[in-house]
Each structure stands twice: as structure tokens, then as C-alpha cells.
Amino acid sequence: MIRAVLFDLDGTLLPLDIDEFFRVYISAIADAFSHIVEPEVFTPELLAATRAMMLNNDTKSTLSEVFWRQFSSRVGRDTNELMRVASGFYSTEFKRLGQGIVALPDAARAVDTAIVRGYEVVLATNPLFPVAAIEERMRWAGVYEKPWRLVTSYERMHYTKPNPKYYAEILQIVGCSAKECVMVGNDTRDDLVASTLGMRTFLVEGFSVLRPDGYRPTWEGTLSDLVRLIERRFGV
Amino acid sequence: MAAGYTGKILRVDLGSGKISVETPDEKFYRTYFGGRALIAYYLLKEVPAGADPLGPDNKLIFAAGPLTGAPFAGSGRNSVGARSPLTGAYGDGEAGGFFGAELKRAGWDAVIVEGVSAKPVYLWIKDEHVEIRDAAGIWGKPTLEAQDIIREELGDKNIRTAQCGIAGENLVRYAAVCNDLKHFAGRSGMGAVMGSKKLRAIAVRGSKPVEVADAEALREQSKWMTENFMELAGDLRDVGTAGTVMNLQASSGLPTRNFNEGQFEGAEKISGQTMRDTILVGRESCFACPIRCKRVVAVEEPYKVDPRYGGPEYETIGSLGSVCGIDDLAAIAKGNEICGATSLDTISAGMTVAFAMECYENGLLTKEDTGGIDLKFGNGEAMVEVLEKIARREGIGDLLAEGVMRAAGKIGRGAEKYAVHVKGQEVPMHEPRLKFSLGIGYAVSPTGADHCHNAHDTLYVKAGGAIDDLSSLGILSPLPADDLSGEKVRLMAYVTLFRHYANCALYCQFVPWGLSRMEQITRAVTGWNTSLFEIMKVAERAVTMTRVFNLLNGFDETHDRLPEKFFRPFTSGPLKGLEIGKEQFHKAKALYYGMMGWDQKGVPTRAKLEDLSLGWIQDMLGR
Amino acid sequence: MKVRVRVFGHLRRFLPENREDLVMEIPEGTSVKQFTASRSIPDDEIWVVTINGKNADEDAVLSDGDELCLFSPVGGG
Numbered sequence: 001m002i003r004a005v006l007f008d009l010d011g012t013l014l015p016l017d018i019d020e021f022f023r024v025y026i027s028a029i030a031d032a033f034s035h036i037v038e039p040e041v042f043t044p045e046l047l048a049a050t051r052a053m054m055l056n057n058d059t060k061s062t063l064s065e066v067f068w069r070q071f072s073s074r075v076g077r078d079t080n081e082l083m084r085v086a087s088g089f090y091s092t093e094f095k096r097l098g099q100g101i102v103a104l105p106d107a108a109r110a111v112d113t114a115i116v117r118g119y120e121v122v123l124a125t126n127p128l129f130p131v132a133a134i135e136e137r138m139r140w141a142g143v144y145e146k147p148w149r150l151v152t153s154y155e156r157m158h159y160t161k162p163n164p165k166y167y168a169e170i171l172q173i174v175g176c177s178a179k180e181c182v183m184v185g186n187d188t189r190d191d192l193v194a195s196t197l198g199m200r201t202f203l204v205e206g207f208s209v210l211r212p213d214g215y216r217p218t219w220e221g222t223l224s225d226l227v228r229l230i231e232r233r234f235g236v
Numbered sequence: 237m238a239a240g241y242t243g244k245i246l247r248v249d250l251g252s253g254k255i256s257v258e259t260p261d262e263k264f265y266r267t268y269f270g271g272r273a274l275i276a277y278y279l280l281k282e283v284p285a286g287a288d289p290l291g292p293d294n295k296l297i298f299a300a301g302p303l304t305g306a307p308f309a310g311s312g313r314n315s316v317g318a319r320s321p322l323t324g325a326y327g328d329g330e331a332g333g334f335f336g337a338e339l340k341r342a343g344w345d346a347v348i349v350e351g352v353s354a355k356p357v358y359l360w361i362k363d364e365h366v367e368i369r370d371a372a373g374i375w376g377k378p379t380l381e382a383q384d385i386i387r388e389e390l391g392d393k394n395i396r397t398a399q400c401g402i403a404g405e406n407l408v409r410y411a412a413v414c415n416d417l418k419h420f421a422g423r424s425g426m427g428a429v430m431g432s433k434k435l436r437a438i439a440v441r442g443s444k445p446v447e448v449a450d451a452e453a454l455r456e457q458s459k460w461m462t463e464n465f466m467e468l469a470g471d472l473r474d475v476g477t478a479g480t481v482m483n484l485q486a487s488s489g490l491p492t493r494n495f496n497e498g499q500f501e502g503a504e505k506i507s508g509q510t511m512r513d514t515i516l517v518g519r520e521s522c523f524a525c526p527i528r529c530k531r532v533v534a535v536e537e538p539y540k541v542d543p544r545y546g547g548p549e550y551e552t553i554g555s556l557g558s559v560c561g562i563d564d565l566a567a568i569a570k571g572n573e574i575c576g577a578t579s580l581d582t583i584s585a586g587m588t589v590a591f592a593m594e595c596y597e598n599g600l601l602t603k604e605d606t607g608g609i610d611l612k613f614g615n616g617e618a619m620v621e622v623l624e625k626i627a628r629r630e631g632i633g634d635l636l637a638e639g640v641m642r643a644a645g646k647i648g649r650g651a652e653k654y655a656v657h658v659k660g661q662e663v664p665m666h667e668p669r670l671k672f673s674l675g676i677g678y679a680v681s682p683t684g685a686d687h688c689h690n691a692h693d694t695l696y697v698k699a700g701g702a703i704d705d706l707s708s709l710g711i712l713s714p715l716p717a718d719d720l721s722g723e724k725v726r727l728m729a730y731v732t733l734f735r736h737y738a739n740c741a742l743y744c745q746f747v748p749w750g751l752s753r754m755e756q757i758t759r760a761v762t763g764w765n766t767s768l769f770e771i772m773k774v775a776e777r778a779v780t781m782t783r784v785f786n787l788l789n790g791f792d793e794t795h796d797r798l799p800e801k802f803f804r805p806f807t808s809g810p811l812k813g814l815e816i817g818k819e820q821f822h823k824a825k826a827l828y829y830g831m832m833g834w835d836q837k838g839v840p841t842r843a844k845l846e847d848l849s850l851g852w853i854q855d856m857l858g859r
Numbered sequence: 860m861k862v863r864v865r866v867f868g869h870l871r872r873f874l875p876e877n878r879e880d881l882v883m884e885i886p887e888g889t890s891v892k893q894f895t896a897s898r899s900i901p902d903d904e905i906w907v908v909t910i911n912g913k914n915a916d917e918d919a920v921l922s923d924g925d926e927l928c929l930f931s932p933v934g935g936g
Contacts, residue, residue, distance in 0.1 A: 001341070001443050003394070112462035117307045118337065118445070118524040145473065147521035147528050175393025231455045233307075233445065470869040470931070482867045483930045486907045486914070509867070509879070695932050700903025702932070810914040 002234055003176050004149065005114040006167075006194070008185035009125035009134070011207035013107040013223075014141035018209075024097060032089040033082075037075045045074045050128055054160045063127055063154035090132040103142035106223035110184075111146050113230045120149040122170060124183065126190065127157040149174055161190040167197050182234060184226060188214025200234065202226055239449035240302035240762040241265045242343050246366060248359060250433050251292065251351030255366050266764060267849060269774050270301030270345060271740040275317035275328055276781035278348060280856065285788040289321035289425075290407055290432035296349040298339070298398065298438065301742035305340035305446040305523070306761045308454060309461050310747030312337045312523025314415070315739060316398070320424040321432075322409040322584070322639050323660035325791055326682045326782040327424030329581075330739055331398075332522040333415035338396040341442025353434040356405075360390060361440045371436040376402060378577040379414050380544055386439050398438045401579025403627045404431030408637040410584030410662070414576070418530065418546035419522065422581040423661060424683050449763025457757055461749070465526055468748035471508075472529040473519060477550040477746070478508030481558075487694070488809040489670035491559045491663075493613050494590040495656050495801050498667055499809050502563025506553050515569055517543055522744065529746060539570035539620065548572040548582075551687075554665030555586025560593060560619055567616025571623050578627035584639060585626060587662035589619050591640040592632070594654040600647055607631040656799045659684035659791065668802045669811055670694065672720045673728035676824050679796040680838075682782035689739060691731040693717040693724070705750045706730065708768060720820050725827040733775040740778050777848045779832060780840045784853055793838040796825060860887055860923035862894075868931030870905075873898045891927065892917040906932040 010018045026046065030039040037045075049071035053063045061069075072079040114121050123143075125134055131153035138144040138151075150156075150173055152166075159165040171178060178198030185191020186204045192215035195201045203217035204226065219229060229235070243265075245258040268274045275297045287293035300314040314336030320327025339347070342363050349359075356371040373389070374382035383397050396416055403411035404427030411427030412420040430436075448454050471479045481503055484490040488498035504510065511531065518532030531547030548556070548568055556562065556571040575582045589611075595601040596611040603610065607625075609618045609632070625633025635643050640662055644655035656663045661684025668675030670693075677690035694717050695702040703714050709730045715723060738745050741758065749757065755768050764770075786795075798821065805815045826836060833844025845853050863882050864874065871879040885894060891908050895917070907930040908915050921927060 001445050109462060112526050113458070115521070115526045116309050116458045116462060116524050118305070118311075145528070146526065147519075175387075231458070232451075470933075471867075471871075479868060480933045482928075483907065483933050486909050486928065486930050694906065697906065697932070698903045700901065703903075 001180065002119065002182055002236055003180040004120040004122055004174055004182075005230065006122045006124035006170065006181055006183045006199075007111065008183075008187070008191050009123060009137060009141065011186035011209065012184060012191070012204045013104075013111070013143050014101070014137055015104050015207065016101060017207060021097070025094075028093055028097060029086075029089055032093055033085055036077060036081070036085065041075060045071060048074065053128060053154065054163070056159060057165075059158055061158070063157055063160065064130070067154060086130070087132070090130065090136065094133060095136055098136065098140035101140045103140065104223060105142075106227060108142045108146075110223050110226050110230065111143050113227050115147060117230060117233065119230075120174065121146065122174060123148050123151040124167075124170060124185075125152060126161045127152045127154045127166070128160060129154060131155055161187075162193045164193055164196055167194045167199065171197070182218075187211070188217075192217055202229070238262070239447050240306060241270065242340060242345050244344055245346045245348065246344050246361070247348045247350065248366070248368070249351045250349060250353035250357065250368070250435060253368060255368070265302060265345075266762075267774075268777070269740040270304070271299050271315040271330070271742045272317065272328055272736060273740045273774060273778035273781060274299045274346060275315060276326060276778060276785060279317065279319065279326065280781060280785055280853070283319055286790075287319060289319045289324065289327075289429060292352045294319050294429055294432075296426065296429045296433060296435070297346060298349070299346040300336045300340050300344075301740060302345075302762050303741045303743055303758065305337035306448050306454065307446075307524060308458050308757055309465065309525045309527070310522075310744035310749065311742075312525065313742040313744055314339065314421075315742060316413045316421040316426045317424075318426060318429040319789070320426075320661075320683065321407070321428045322425040323684045324789060325659050325684060326785040327426060328683060328739075329413065329421030329423045329426050330688070330742065331413065331415040331419040331421040332744055333396070333419030334523045335396045335398045335415040335419075335438075335440065336742065337446075337523040338440045338442050340446045341444055342440050343442065343444060347438065349430075349433060349435060352432065356434045356436050358386065358437040358439060359435065361438065363441075363443055371434075374436055375405060378402070379417055379579055380542070380577065382437060383417060386437060390439065392441055395439045395441050397440075399579060400427040400430035400436060401577070401627075403578040403580040404428050405436070406627065406629045406637070407431055408580060408626060408629065409639045409642070410581040410588075412575075412579045412581045414579040417544065418520075418576065420579070420581065422583060423686060425581075427579050448761045450760040453760035454757065457753060457760065460753075461747070462526065465748070469527045469529075469746075472527055472746060475508030475512050476519075476529050476531045476547075478511055478531070478548065478553050480550045481507040481553055482509070484667070484670070487670055488806060488811040489667040489694070491554050491665050491667060493561045494559060494587075494594045494654060495663065495667070496594075497809075498669065498806050498811060500558040500561070500563070502561075503558065505563040506557045506565050506568060508550075508553075511547070511565060515541075515565060516547065520546070525744070525747060527747065533569050535566045535569050537566075539566050541566070541569045541573045545573045545576040551665050552582040552586070555583045556589075556619060559586055559590045559665065561613030562616045562619055563614070564616035567620055570620050574620065574623045574627065580623070580627055583664045584662040585623060586619075587656060588626070588636045588640050588643065589622050591643065591654050591656070592622065592636055595647060595651055598654070600649055600651050600654075601632075605632055653800065656801060657685060658797065658799070659795050661685050663799065666692065668798060669806060669814065669816060670717060672718050672816060673724050673824070675798050675802060675816060675821065676720070676725065676728060676828055677732055679798050679825060680828055682779070682786055688745070689732055689735045691728040691735075693719075693728075696727060696731075708751050709734070709772075718814060720816070720824045722827055725824050726831065729828055729831045730772075733772050733779065736778045737771050737775040740774055773848060776832070777850065780844060780848055780850065781853070783832075783834065783838070783840060784856065787839060788856060793829075793836075796838060860885060860921070862921050862923070863926045865926065865928045867928070868904075868933060870900060870929055870931055873900045885921065888920060890918055890920050891915065894921065894927070895929070900929070904931050906930050
């Protein structure tokens, strides 16, 4: 019996091109830090610290700890000071980045349909961000005010996509087996790698990221197709 | 092919350890459904009149309904019932959360617990596998710890639990049964019955979804709800059930200082809006529900409140707040956490504290009695301290654990006038001087004073909205809240019946389906060609069966009364001078009996029993 | 004239910017009924009205500096 539906955010529930968004985001956050870290230093170090998160295999450190350890030592500033600036950025300029985005009604519909079916819902977004940033993007997608069982942010998680351990950690937190979960995403590698653990998967059209080393989904279609599939209990 | 109901009832004898399965036929389920009516059926058949509620002859029945666990918002509820140790009458409570849905997924409609275990145990139900396990490791522990230990021991994080807490272990007469830490079958002391059987918990895990007859029709209903719930659920998400506080304050319906007043000067400090703007850290839902009316609060100073215990509902804001004269939201949140950790009914607990406060202020209790606690109205710290004592039956807690009726009896010297209860169950946070037919509902409720299977007059004062929904029952006109005419009794009778149905089917009354959609959902889940007529008959059956149980256990029409306080009008505010009037009250009560098919003494007539297919009850009434 | 308007229950959706508490500029001599009509608040969503903390009916006329509270009907729980 399926118990939980995992939803990716960017390009799945949230209609944006992640690469394009990342460019704009980097530019904005570098700007926010420019008074204490020069952009020419900031950007490469941010990317390096992000890479460190992606390579993490240390169960004792959360991704947040990995990130800040690396980042603050490399830019040579106190972690608390940097985190304060980051926090300020996410509650102000970051919000403006969502201004042009129009939420897809089927995104909220898909989540609500899963909920009233009795499934638990997990926001399985790549945990490269603090929860504040993820929650803001959830608002843009119109899915923030939902009874999420788990939102994967860097404060909580120890692995990132496409490491299968990211999905294993979700299973461990919600206490489900892979067979009891369906992963919904747009990236044939980052999201569909969940199938290697035994999860069924749904590939959402629209902002698909098709990779040569990607996986085949159990189902594919639009968000509207997903709504219908959930209504029919995934045919199970 | 069973749809909705599973067709299996589990029977566990904790004395002998015998576990057996019963498989009633479809007729049984269509007649008694589940929840209250099913519980009343078994209690009537199997619990002898006069059985000690805390003794081996009482039976504790966990009953889901045919709708529990089906895929629609509000289906995550179950009942727990037995002869009540608080009232000696029929007792039950209902709780939300996830336990009921999981029980259905495990393939069970109900669990009948009989006898008494020699030592503390818990029940483990995993689909067909049923086991009685040693509870030495969780006995005496807070509910949170106990659930963690059970999940650890059985190696499964998704196990759902129903527990009695240490309040139940200590046989506090209003101990609750706690689903999943934050949802309570609060009233009637079912936790004490559970504790008396040395059953600390039921742990359940199921692996099959609940089958429904017409998935397509149910899907259409769910689609409608996902499109409309934001609009229809009002401000439940925003401020929770605590959104009621300011409304009642404005209309003089906020129980204040043991029901001495209807408006509380500290109301704004403990409102749902204030909770949202200060201590709220999250909102949660029950099984399959998108609304998120449940509160999650956190406090650091001066009390540490653990958000894993959720947060206060309106009833708790009233019972640990205004009715005790307390305007300290942090203290209320702490009190809520204590009641959660020990599994105490917040309504009865708060009302018992308020009773003690009024006794103290009038010299019937002294600092010596309270062990040095200055138990005055408004003292939040005192309330918190006393709740801990009640759960453990320590000091004055031992007296107060008996409830206001028995405590007043023990104190004597006129303490009875401060004991605000009906049939021994403390009155919940709704004012009969504002909601006149609710007062009738308090008097006639089988479980003692209750606000859930009752009518809230203030919903029906204007055309539109709630009145429109009742038109399918033939209720076509609004009525003033203080009207107690035959028309109002009719409205109250029909509304109350439908709420009894909610406790048989089971579903959550806060999800805004409306009567017609509930009828359609019942058809879609069960496959029965049912109707509002049949549904109302199921409700009538529950009401009449529980009535008979009470008659057999020594209750009569004299117990259907309201405490004297409610016949004294307020001396200030918008309801100043407005009197219920005893003659009017008794007339309305008599009309209610007649509408239920009972005689002037409130005894169901032969004809009514036959009308409800309860011919087997005639013998029990000596006919 | 300026009136502080506070709403409880789901009524905030009828106020500007979904606010539940704000000072509004309204014409002299406006009654409660006229105000609620101007905000398209359905009659059956208003149960109790208070002006400056005292219960008032919908024909009451507002004055400059008043605090108007509107409450919707609620049940129990």
C-alpha cells in the first residue's frame, strides 16, 4: 500500500527553469553579501561550498554544517555574521525573485488530492537551501500551506540529490519502505534515481530535465495526469 | 462484498489472554454502523446493569465507523466507549488523528476489550496479527515517551497509538484516551477504564487501504472539497477552533470564573489571534484532511512547552483559561501540555480546577487543603501545579481527580452549588444562557453535559449558511438563540441527531461537507442505497440505545437537569437579565422526549423501539 | 471620517489586502449596514457587531474615531 508521495519542487510543482533561476539567484545573493565579501570571491566560494554539500558522506554533519564550515573559513568571516546576512537576504530580496512566477493550479491540486486520499506528503526538494528559502519558493508554487510531513532543507538532511542516500534518509525519517512511496519529479537523474531504491516514480512534463544517465519513470505526464493518477490510488 | 466496514471485530480478554474474531453480517453494520451505536449495542448486551466501571465486568470498546479511513477529508476519527467511571452512565469520546484510520487499514472495525490484566500490558495489532505485550517499559511514562518506546520496540515509526496515560493508570475519573499524542477521546473518563484494565496502549499498523464501493463518486466529492475547503473552512486554518473566543466574548457566551460570568476581561490575551501571533509555531492536520486546524505551540519562559504535544483547542482555552479566570496564554499552553502528557480531559480538568478555585475563594477549601497553593481565580501557576497533582492523585489532586460532583460531596458545606455538571460530567465551554437549546442538549445528553452531540443556537439565527444546509431535513427558518419554542426544540433535535450520526459513521464535524454531501459520501463508501431518512434513524438508534442503557443503570428524567447557575441571568453585558426560565426549560425538555418517541418520564415507548428495530430491547425494559 | 475596523472569523477576506485590523476612511453618517454592504459582506456572515466594545445593531451610525468589530457565527469544538 502506498503511504507517501514525494514531490520535487523546482520544475515540478514550481514552474521555473532551475538553471535560469540559479543564475539570477547567485547574482542576487552575491549582491546582498557584497558589503562584506567581494562578488569575485563570493560566487566561486558559494559554488565550492555547495559542491562540498553534494559530496558529503558524513552522517554526523548536516548539510548546513558542511556548507557553513567550508564557506565561512574560505571567505574568512564569522559564521554568525554570514548567516545573519543570509537570513536578511531570504526575508527580503529573495522574495522579489518570485515576482514573475505564476503558480500552477494543478500543483496545489496534486498535493491536495494526495492528502485527501490519505497519503502523507513530503516536499523532496534538493536540500541545498535553508528552510526559509524553500518555504518562500513553496509559497510561489502555492503549496506552502499544506500539512507536509517533511520538507527537506539543509538544516535537516545529510545528503543531496542525486545521491540515493538522500532518498534513503527520507525513508528513514518518515518510517516508510521504498515500496510505500512514489517520487514525483522533473529530472530523470536527480529525481528518478529514487527508483533504484524501489520507489515508483512519476516524471512531470513541462520543465523536464532529461539526462543521458537518467532513469525511466514508472509513469509520466502532466501535473493534471498526476492528479488523475493519485485519484485512482496509482492503480494499486 | 464489504465496503467501508471491514466485517471484523476483535475481542480481547485481558484476564484470560483469549483473542477472538467476530464477523457480524451486513445487516448488523447497516443497523448499527459503528462508533456510538455499535458501542451502545455491545454495552447493552454484555455489560450488566450496575457493573463497576473500573471493574472486570465493564467493557472498553474502540469503535471506528464504516466511513473511517476512507479517502475523504475528515474520515480519521474513532470512538472509545464503556460505562463511565465519571457519571456511571453510558460513556464515550471521539478522537481524530490517525489511529482510527490505521485500525481500519489493519482490517478491523472495532476492538472490544474485556476483563482485567494481572499486569500492565499493551495490545499490538498488525493486520491479522494480534498480540498482548508487556507494558512494564511504558507504564508510568508520559505519552510521548511511551509512543517512542513502542515504536522503537516494534521497529516501526509509523505505528499509531491510543493510550490512557498516567492519569488513566491512576484512575482519574476523567482520564482521556489519547490518539497519536495530540488527539483525545476526552470525555467520560474512558482513560480510567483503560487504566483499570491495566491496558496502557493499543499500537496498530495496517497495510491495506479501506475499500469503498463507488470510488468514482467519492472522487467527485473529494475534488469538490479540494476546490472549496479554503473558502468554506473559515478561519480554522488561521486561528484554529480558538477563533471562537472573541465571538463568544462579544456575545457574553465565554464561560468565565466557573460560569459566574459570560465575558472575560482577559479574553483578547488568550484568543486564537493572539495565540497565532505569539506562541504558534505550526499547524497540523488529521488523516486525509487539508485544513490544518490543529495548533502547534512552543513556549520557553516561564513554562517550557514542548511543541510535540501540539497546542490548545478552544475548549482548553476556555477550561484552563477564562473559566478559571486565567489570562496567561503560556500557562494555558503548559496546562494543555500536561493534560496531553498524562492524557487528561482538559474540559473536566479545567472545570474541576475552577470548582476548587471557587471553593477556595469562599473558604470551603483552605491553603492547608491545597498544600499551600493559593488557588484563587486567575492564578495560572496554581492551575498548572494542580493539574500535575490531579494526574498523579497527589495531595489535593486526589480529591479533585474524582470530578466536581464527588469532590463537592466530600467537601460538603454547600460546595454542591459550585459543582457545574450534568450527571457528573463537567459542563463544557458553551453557555446555555446564550445558546438556549444547547442547555436542553446538556440536560438530555446520554454522557452528561456535552457540546459535540448538541446544537449551537448561534449558528441558526440568520437565513443562509447553516440554515440552508438544514433545509434537506425540513428546517426552513432561522430562530433567535434564546428561543426555546417547539420550533427550536425541533431544530435542536434534528441537528443533535445528525451530530450523533457523525459519531456513528464517524467523521469530523469541522470539515464543511454539509448534510447532503455526507449522505452521498455514505452511499459512495458503503454502496448502500441509503438516505437521510435512514441516516437519521441510525442516529435515533444511538440516542435511544444509550437512553436505555442509562435507564437500566439508575438514571431517570430527574437527572436530565441543568445546574442552578444557569437559571440565574447575567447581571451585566448584552445578556443582562435574560433568563432561561425553569418552566420554559421543562416544557422544552418534555417536547424533546416526545420528539424522540419517549414517554413523559423519558422512557422509549414500545412503538419507538420497534420503529428503530430495537425489539430485542423490550425485554430489558421488563416488557 | 476614520473608523478602526476589526474582523474576526473568515471576514478578513472582505477587507482591503485581507487585513483583519485596519483604520478605514469612510463617509460621514455611514451605518454599519451600509459599511458591510460596501464591502460586499453577506448578511448571514455577520452575527455580532460591537462599536467601541458595546453591542450594536446594523442600523447604528458610525462616528469618527469609532472601533467597529464584526464577528461571524461560530459553533463549538
